[in-house]
Amino acid sequence: MRPLRLSVVTAAMTVAALTAVTGCTEKSSAGADGVVAVTATDTKCEVSKKEFPAGHVELDIENKGSKVTEVYLLFPDDRVVTERENIGPGTKQKVTAEVKAGEYRIACKPGMKGDGIRQDVTATGSGKVAKRDPRLDKAVASYRKYAQEQADATLPLVKVFTEAVKDGDVEAAKKAYAPSRIGWERTEPVAESFGDIDPLVDLREDGLEEGQDLEKDWTGWHRLERSLWQDGKLTARDSELADQLVTDLEDWQNRVGKAEITPTSMANGAKELLDEVATGKVTGEEERYSHTDLVDFKANVEGAEESYELLKSVAAENDPALTEELDKQFAALNTLLDKYRPDTTGYDFVSYDKVGKADRKELSDAVNALAEPLSQLAAAVVK
């Protein structure tokens, strides 16, 4: 879980990345037909052609004006396909995108203001996106199925937890708390892409925004975690919070199927899960009252590994050294985590407040060792 503001930003960025259907790699070359020269001046936005084949398109931009400009490729409804900002006078930039057949606009914004000077353009073709590797389509479908399964399996576990809370049974609720979070933690980037659910169910005490009230506005797992471990008692408010948690997670369960998922977002999601570990779990901040951080930690790694395994066959072709390294580092981290649970088939991990500084550093080193190559996975997939 990250603070609210960040979650929203992440969601927005995810959406932007998805709509751009990017693959906007400056190194990959569009065929000559797919190259559109865009000459921007202070008063004009000239394009070398108004029609190009659907698929990979490259805008070769030159700013011949006196003002800094921006160039956009837009859907008819002004949704951004791709963009390049801060193009200085006399400079050239390239921007690329994968586009379906259809109508688009190229807009230049001298001075980086206003709606810009626009040119209508058309991507011609059979109406299909440049063909994606069918293995990647399959990977996305499999991942969507996985995410749905995790949500479906989580709800009953959450209800065990919330029922115990409503019964006022502190011990039973404590026992059910960490298991109720595993499916969520495995697929958190998908939930975060919705923007609104994550802050309702997984907000930490320090994630509240200015003006929000800790007692009134803080909902979700961690609020109940505090009641259970810090306060040691359950109140009528906790029962309300328990019902609210179920409602919010049912919303998540219903929306997983509609999430926009791409091979790139899967790969970046895997990396984000490791970021979650690096910033929240290794430090013991995530589960500051229950100290069940290692359960979340393991679930994050499992979710990242699922994405990776689904993308691996394609990534291995493009960058075999990378997948070799990722196999090694996933195995090393999992082996290390196993030291902290007596039964390697279960999720009973050592309480994180019992994990000393040197051991935390060892875990942190293993996370860095995995996260660094994992950050290269998206590029290896879209190459």
Next chain:
Amino acid sequence: MTTEDSSDAGIPAGSGNPGSSANSPAPSRRSLIGWGGAGLALGAAAAGGAVAVAGTGDSAAPAAGAGVAFHGAHQAGIATPVQDRLHFAAFDVKTDDRAEFVAMLKDWTAAARRMTAGKAVGEGAYGGLAEAPPDDTGEALGLKPSRLTLTIGFGPSLFDRFGLAGQRPEALVELPQFAGDNLDRVRSGGDLCVQACADDPQVAVHAIRNLARIGFGKVSVRWSQLGFGKTSSTTPEAQTPRNLLGFKDGTRNIAGTETARLKKFVWVGEKDVDENSAWMTGGSYLVARRIRMHIEPWDRTSLQEQEDIFGRDKGEGAPVGKAKERDEPFLKAMLPDAHVRLAHPDSNHGATLLRRGYSFTDGTDGLGRLDAGLFFLAYQRDVRTGFIPVQRNLATDALNEYIQHVGSALFAVPPGVRDADDWWGRALFTSKGA
């Protein structure tokens, strides 16, 4: 950016510490004739030669923005004129795979070659694949090379790995426990180290950050130390910077231009090595000590006592009974436990170190006390005739009441990277039997 691009650089290197004009009453009678001192470094010796070398005006230091050559017989960052800022990192090795470690050393060398020339790592900080994080972290974009030097060293524990035991030089001993040592093991030791010195702190931090990133999975940072102000000069005409106790210390450091003294005291020579340690020829040994200063008690100490403790006067830095900082000290005029007297080569059978230490302040310590001191760095031909006897001799140093050694490490610093095909540690990892 090119390494020549230095014409509009900021502060000229080696400008030393001009601060005395801001708070310098005319020297009192006592400071001229009383206890004074001729600058030696905290916990180290200086001097050796008899001839003062101040003010030759023959600057060996390039301007602050310029680049320092990465290739050479010796690694840069030792005899190189001392830069203003430091980021020092010690690493633990995390891989058992020798080939993987060697590949990392080659990657590090390539990155170091670029960064010391003011260039970004790999394919740069922007303009690459949109889906991948950039190779370079970007915070040094637009900054000058800032005389960045990157110097690698190998700790004793490295030789327990990769079948290197036979290549461990005899001189790479374990440092003994010295009187008063209160070492934090977490901030001591390390399988290897990188010393990053630059005139711009962001350039030094960028260098360590990018090397650490390249190293993930192979090595991890064990501890690191930022230094904000140099306490030594290897430029003969430069004034000696003051340490955080307010004293000039280390006046007669070995200068980068003193070829004979460098050869005698700093560089490992052919006669110092055997077949198995021949890879160290042209290298040096680095002692790093984190020396915490008890700042607040020191500040409550009378001027007379402060000057007695050092064996020099505070204003000019002159040795006891002398007028000028660089006057040869008369040791017998100092109290028996004066720092300068105990650290001086004449009290240590001529032992002489090249010091490159930096002042540090890591904020406060939770008790409202400044967490500050000297990050002592000293290069020498052999610690057994260098740092170890000097530090032993400092057991009775009056200064010990105000300082405490809290971190310690020793590294074998290999010779320089010769050319574009060479890499850090090549001689070690390709030597016979390695």
